[in-house]
Amino acid sequence: MSDTMTAVKRWTAKRKSALVVEIIQGETTFTEASRTYDLAPSEIET
Incomplete structure (x- = not known):
């Protein structure tokens, strides 16, 4: 995982696309x- 993704506090469009x-x-x-990231599969698919 990239360093910018390790401490995600807010899921911006930029972070989602990354x-x-x-x-x-x-x-x-x-x-x-x-x-x-404790995300449901549907959250990633979206």
């Missing part, structure tokens, strides 16, 4: 992102 890019580029998995 997470999606990390998943697409294979830097993290959908499951890892869900667990790390």
Whole structure:
């Protein structure tokens, strides 16, 4: 996960898109992102 993503307090559009890019580029998995950021899969899909 990128350093800017580790201490997310507010999910701005920029941070959301950065997470999606990390998943697409294979830097993290959908499951890892869900667990790390305590997000429901539907939140990531949205």
